[in-house]
Amino acid sequence: MLVVIGIVIFFFGLLFSIAWHELGHLAAAKLFGVKVTQYMVGFGRTLWSRKKGDTEYGIKLIPFGGYIRMIGMFPPKEDEKHGRSASSSPFRAMIEDARQMSAEEITPEDEHRQFYQRSPWKRIIVMLAGPVMNLxxxxxxxxxxxxxxxxxxxxxxVASVSECVLPANAPNKDVCPPGAKPAPAAEAGFQPGDRIVEFNGKPYTTWEDLQLAIRGTTGPVPVVVERGGQLITLHPVLMRNQMPKLGSTSEYETVGFLGLSPTQELVKQDIGGVVDTIGGFVSLTAQKVIELPQRVPDLVAAIFGGERAQDSPVGIVGASRLGGEVLSSDQITVDDRIMLMFNLLAGVNLSLFVFNMLPLLPLDGGHVAGALWESVRRGFAKLVRRPDPGPFDTARLMPLAYAISMVFIAYSLLVLVADVVNPVTLF
Known part of the structure; x- marks a missing residue:
């Protein structure tokens, strides 16, 4: 029951994030006088809608996104100088079909309320408003x-001490196989509760600095620990072992190995800590978005029974399932379950922000790039005293936009199948 409740709660959290994103576009468009005919959460058949003013607000059947519909997304077609018809090529027909669909809802009284007529900086704000709302x-x-x-x-x-040395990708990390080498920390006599004061002659107060020192060291090292109010010097012999790269669960490197894990302490952050932490989240999210094409082989392997990494891409189904897993887990407290669910939801919104900022149509970043190019082109024409080249015709990029959309759809289907047959798990 808790799994189902968690899935439902997180699913509606995702729908709210989508609606929140589109609300940003809607508010900015109306602020600049652009007519918006539809505000929809989801795709496909309309389940519910209500019209207020110029805009129809509604919910559609397939909850995998949302959109607003603005009139005049593309400028009118320029005169054909070489006598070519609109159907002279499939690409040209595609362009004109997109232009015609954009112009269908324009009435004489709405001529002045078209999106393309707004100055580039206003169009940029309209397109940025959605991702910024997620941010x-x-x-x-x-x-x-x-x-x-x-x-x-x-x-x-120290929270726990490893009994033996195992590579990070060992199938069972809880059982030491026969003949496995004892971990340096266990061999040297480390115990849970020991507080490491000095490592190799240097004092350490944070785990991050101590971890880097451990990973960069091999051989015999003196370590001073506080145990029961007394300082004790231990002499582990560090060795090299395969460990996950810092910040990753799927990439490995060979580093110095001691064989212990730290305790975790709940610490409230100040403004500086919040800024640093969120900055790290943004950087890591951007890195993961850029790496999406590289994850295709792993997703395919996961579908056919391979290992699914915890940082593997997930869709709305996989993310909702994670919400159910978090809420039903008995490994953490109720407070921690709630906080983790909110963390997951915040992470999804951060991903939506970064992903939509990619300068590719049909994403918001693609429209921003088009408006920026138009601004540069007009500025250059003014500088060299040439005629105004007019608005940049993004309709000409629609064949590319359709191709990119097909890639996005294929990737989404791949993630969906992986989420169903081999879902990501946190515990």
């Missing part, structure tokens, strides 16, 4: 969690 929501959620609840931060106190 604002993500920042708001992260800030509330980091400052109000806190985040678990690793300390220099």
């Amino acid at each position: 604002v929501l993500a920042i708001g959620i992260f800030t509330a969690i980091l400052m109000g609840h806190g985040t678990y931060t690793p300390t220099t106190t």
